[in-house]
Amino acid sequence: MLALGIAPALAQSVSVGDQNLQIHGFATQGFLVSSENNYLGINTGSGSTAWTEAAINVNDEVTNRLRVGVQFHYTRLGAFGGDDPTVDWALGDFTINRWAGIRAGKVKMRWGLYNDTQDYDPGYMWSLLPEGIYGIDIRATDLSQNGVELYGVVPLMRNLGKMEYSAYYGDYTVASNDGIMESFKESGLAFTSPPGGKTPGFDLRWKTPLSGLKIGGSLMMYDAKGNLTNGTYVQPLAFWPAYYGQYDWKKLSLSYQYTKLVQYQTVTTTGAPPATSGVNTPSWFAMSSYRLTDKLQAGVYYTSFVIASAADKSDPASFFHDWAVSGRYDFNSHFYAKLEGHFIDGNAAGFYGFDNPNTLQPRTNLLVAKVGFYF
């Protein structure tokens, strides 16, 4: 009821003096229930409401060329996230000229179709994006970096469309309370503090002359170093390329993305020789959605994630295939509800040992319901 009153009141930009100060935010509440296994660090087998998210941002256009802003994000996802909001991004954004701008501070990383916007639930019809690529339980680490981003749009000659680019360099630290740290823990690595390193990368996307069609490629790279309670962890630069396309035509949207992460790490523990291991994980998704009415959307996607470096590729722990069917209804321009079904084969992504103490079953069906508001 409080939200009903607040949202329309805050829906307008707030002007202070001659400056344009804006405040926007959102909040969502989810319910998840699954068959067989618990998923995403939540007790989904019994049905759970342990998925709450909220964010609030403040933006100020200081001059026509300079904008400053900050966004705080709160995530509670079962065992992950926490009680305290984190800084999602905090930056200064300066327009250099028609073709270039620069952002500095804590800046979202543009990678693939959705990385920089994946934690904005109202922006999607889907409740859960493809887990093998945009894992909600590990996204806290992948969203942003502390550094700089050079970005812009360059029109191409002969009406060949335009090229959008983003190149960034900065450092990052693995989020202390998400699925990456839990995976380290379950593989026997106990860090004294979360590891981190540098993360250079870029994204290049071609807005083609065919209206609504964009094709692009990204490369995210990152290394990491960390201290273990009994040794050291060193991960040389990992390469995570993404190739994608999206076509929006009237009420129809189609998208595809292929990625392949190649990562190695060396663990040196007291009294033992260094042990090097690696992963090679090709993954992809194909999505389609359609706006049936102004308020109702529906869609379906299929995603595949495979640990190609696994010894036994038929083991469900080596793959994750998911059919998702989804719908969203917007009650008005501030409130919405989502309903989504997942039919998961394999458990290579999003499943943990701590809440699945018995043997993981190969298949899991999941139902997700969400309500949210934004302003």
Added chain:
Amino acid sequence: MKQLVLICLPMAAVLLFSVPAHAQVLVIANPSVKAVEITKSEVRDLFTGETRNLKEGGRVNPVFLKGGPAHTEFLLDFLHMPDAMVRTCWSRLVFAGQATMPRSFETEATLVEFIAHTPGAIGYITQTTPHEDVKVLILK
């Protein structure tokens, strides 16, 4: 031949006036905007947040109407997407830290007044709305 003309003229008039009435949308800007002409593609890019710059005319600030015939026609004819999709485009940018939300106005009169007094502002109205203090951009 004359008989044919006499038959065709009234028929043409009937056809002409039976076409569904669409609001004639004008793209208007603050006089500080250097551009004289604009393409539909440029309008689409500006109003979906893909760019803030015109090829000729520097940095501009798009402003929206909240509803009405000009808004409906503008979405249909220039942006080719429903209102909710346009809002989603902008809110994704805002929540990714890449833009601020454009201003939107209840009436065309207040939008014209804002554009007239705001350097770089660009918007749209119906042809019949008074717009003496703003510049009309010619559609290429």
